[in-house]
Amino acid sequence: MLKIMLKACSVTVAVVAVSQVVSFATRYAAGQPFTLFVFLMNSILPVLTAFPAGLYVFWQTARLKRALAELRELHVKLEAKANRDQMTGFLNREAFFEQFKMARRWTDTGALALIDADHFKKINDTYGHLVGDEALKLIAGAIDRTTRELDIVGRIGGEEFCVFLPAASRDDAVQIAERIRIEVERLVFQPDDGKHYPLTISIGVALTRGHHLTSQLMRQADRCLYDAKGRGRNTVVVEDALAEMAERKTSETG
CATH class of the missing domain: 3.30.70.270 (Reverse transcriptase/Diguanylate cyclase domain)
Structure with missing residues (x-):
């Protein structure tokens, strides 16, 4: 779970950085000042949206990977059971x-x-x-x-x-x-x-x-x-x- 949270944090930081750069460039091009309020909004809103979304996506990805790993393991076991003699372990x-x-x-x-x-x-x-x-x-x-x-x-x-x-x-x-x-x-x-x-x-x-x-x-x-x-x-x-x-x-x- 800690690894998932760290991934979500890294994505959130990246989104905040991109949001600040885009906002600054847009306001600069329009001749508008880049105020503290704008800076805070560009920081708080991505945190409120990007972090939960990232957390959910990475959590679901981890679940999917675990499910696929269990499915592969089950497939190997079923294949072995189908091809192997249960008593000796030799091929049937x-x-x-x-x-x-x-x-x-x-x-x-x-x-x-x-x-x-x-x-x-x-x-x-x-x-x-x-x-x-x-x-x-x-x-x-x-x-x-x-x-x-x-x-x-x-x-x-x-x-x-x-x-x-x-x-x-x-x-x-x-x-x-x-x-x-x-x-x-x-x-x-x-x-x-x-x-x-x-x-x-x-x-x-x-x-x-x-x-x-x-x-x-x-x-x-x-x-x-x-x-x-x-x-x-x-x-x-x-x-x-x-x-x-x-x-x-x-x-x-x-």
Whole structure:
């Protein structure tokens, strides 16, 4: 409020100064004397009109600025709520794939990692869904700590996460995926009387190429994830590893 009053005072002083100069020039040009009464009137009338008007205008402007700031903050919150998974803070399914498609416009290379929590149904069935949610939060935290700042991370299903690694080579993708897997494996999860319950994940990684559609990449990553589950879980399988296995089987058959 003090700042508003100071602004109103500065405007009033300016109006008084302009009024005095104009009045003096007008009377001087007309050959009329510039008396004390004229000086007082040129001072008092602007104060009685300009100061209240300035005070009102600046007060309304400040209110409008506060309202706009609150509106912007609300918009940000609503946008975050619409695009973010409320439990993990990651992008939700729709927002993830939208950002994934946008990212592929500026890079033809990278890797798509599909992550699934191992034996998660057993946790929910044994300890309940609230405990299962705590396990998911721990896993999400591990993923968040081990991914890069430029990586796009989303929760695309109940216990399923997806990470796009822009411009990542095969070696980069393997290193990051292994980092995530190890970080989850090290988590301390004690749902029952302090007893440790091991948390693990399986990861399928598809290497992206410019001509691949999103649906194709997802199918490739899903096949790798299925293979990781078949290998006993807590495993990372990369797309070209499956291709090598298929080639070996073909050569052996031939």
